[in-house]
Amino acid sequence: MHCRLRVCARARSLWGGPGVVAWIGAIALVAATLQIAPAQSPPNILLIVSDDQGYNDLGMLGNGILTPNLDRLAAEGTRLTNYYVAWPACTPSRAALLTGRYPQRNGIYDMIRNEAPDYGHRYSSSEYAVTFERIGGMDEREVLLPELLAAGGYRSGIYGKWDLGTLKRFLPTSRGFDDFYGFVNTGIDYFTHERYGVPSMYRNATPTVEDRGEYCTHLFAREALRFLDTTGDDTPFLLYVPFNAPHMSSSLDPKLRSTVQAPEEFKTLYPPVLQEFRSVDNYRYGGAAEVVTAAAKKRDYRAAVTCMDAEIGRLLNNLEAQGTLDNTIVIFFSDNGGSGGADNSPLRGHKGQTWEGGIRVPCIVRWPAGGVPANAVSDAFLSSLELVPSLAAACNVSLPPDLILDGFDWWPVLRGQANSPRSEMFWQRKELLAARVGKWKWVHMGDTAQGLFDLSNDPAERHNLAEEFPDAARAVQARLHAWQTEMEQAEPRGPFRDY
Structure with missing residues (x-):
């Protein structure tokens, strides 16, 4: 349990007084006014x-x-x-x-x-x-x-x-x-x-x-x-x-x-x-x-x-x-x-x-x-x-x-x-896929569209950079595939998995 010392203003002023008597009096007053405050309640x-x-x-x-x-x-x-x-x-x-x-x-x-x-x-x-x-x-x-x-x-x-x-x-x-x-x-x-x-x-x-x-x-x-x-x-x-x-x-x-x-x-x-x-x-x-x-x-x-x-x-x-x-x-x-x-x-x-x-x-x-x-x-x-x-x-x-x-x-x-x-996150809804790795995001929207996007400059995903940065596209897709493998190897849960 955490505690907090609360000292009244008069007691604090006595700490600066001359002589042992004042010092002892201050100690006594502080001791009398010590309170243990409860720890902050759980949120x-x-x-x-x-x-x-x-x-x-x-x-x-x-x-x-x-x-x-x-x-x-x-x-x-x-x-x-x-x-x-x-x-x-x-x-x-x-x-x-x-x-x-x-x-x-x-x-x-x-x-x-x-x-x-x-x-x-x-x-x-x-x-x-x-x-x-x-x-x-x-x-x-x-x-x-x-x-x-x-x-x-x-x-x-x-x-x-x-x-x-x-x-x-x-x-x-x-x-x-x-x-x-x-x-x-x-x-x-x-x-x-x-x-x-x-x-x-x-x-x-x-x-x-x-x-x-x-x-x-x-x-x-x-x-x-x-x-x-x-x-x-x-x-x-x-x-x-x-x-x-x-x-x-x-x-x-x-x-x-x-x-x-x-x-x-x-x-x-x-x-x-x-x-x-x-x-x-x-x-x-x-x-x-x-x-x-x-x-x-x-x-x-x-x-x-x-x-x-x-x-x-x-x-x-x-x-x-x-x-x-x-x-x-x-x-x-x-x-x-x-x-x-x-x-x-x-x-x-x-x-x-x-x-x-x-x-x-x-x-x-x-x-x-x-x-x-x-x-x-x-x-x-x-x-x-x-x-x-x-x-x-x-x-x-x-x-x-x-x-x-x-x-x-x-x-x-x-x-x-x-x-x-x-630094990364992955999504899969049936054939719809996405992977964000750092600033890069790979999107696969089935037959609709797919591509690589730089979210740091293009959060609206307007400019497909897959051809301009093929190494980045392959790297993000590799992380997506690794995640898919990890999910497949996880202990299976219902109601959709066959196990």
Whole structure:
């Protein structure tokens, strides 16, 4: 236990008095006023993840979107401009951030979802019960962040999007979380809480329709605030709030599916659009349909982000009122690159792609008590793989000696005490590949495009330098192949691997 000596002003002045009597008197007074102050309390953790938010979609960056509370976070913390997630879409990205392991190592290297709704099919209850979206889940041998932090006395809650399995053995309360309210699959209708007609909301391990009709962003914040209000002052916590905003709505109705649902009060914060809907001859699964215009989609997307931002503000205000905000590690980022009405500029590409716009995302870290600078911007090469080792280190929690992690403790980097030890990172989504080694990035987008790019001069990946620097191209590809070999040789995990 650390202690601190606190000496009153009168005692300090006596140290300078003449003679032994004064000196002895000072000693006595100091001894009488000595107090042992407790060590700084373990930090709390508020981990906020948005869904499909664009790299440039923060108000402070000047594109017109309204995010005053995220702007506040950035002003009081450090914004990361070179921060990557481990996969360009939902499920594997979330598995990686909770395990600290590449998707190819933890076993969730593709989506746990059904494809039939893409063709207009609505599942019956009995049919859905035996689909992969219902029965797939993260390998039970994987150790998640809340399980690790429980050893340090942490209480944990998750409110929002889970996306790592719907059977009871895969649900959050079976994987280390103490409390859960949210939906269990990839996306829902924001009001009905259904995924293409399938009810998807759970409270802990039980399906629920108790809040049907209420906007889910409000619900997730409500539950997160309840968690804060019911967690004792002497109990450190992990509060994970994975909003589904601003993900597109999962509905078979083209008017909903073609946009992001948002409350009207937040839509009115943006300029009105001239035309809400347009007619198309062939929408996704065939047939004419009415869908939203590009202008309406952009407005709806921004309104959903601003609504989420308002709820983030409520969480910050609650912590501030409790006097715990400064010793709460607040981390915000998007699970992957933006889509729909998102703005990923100046990056190329979007969600689902291995261009920078699919894997480099906005990220903000606030922790004044931990020495994270305020109003700072860091271009250090960092990733979501760093979260597990970094949070374990901050919480003074030992990691299992046999646990292989793909990240590191990033606090020295964020404090400006060291350069990032990350020099490379790799991505694979089916045939889509990418490798970053130092300043170089190799991209293989299937039959669409491929090439070598110098991210230090060309973050927008406009200039393919493969022919100009063939040795660099071969070197980066060699590192990619070595990583693929390492992942293949790793202890296999389900649900996709054959073992």
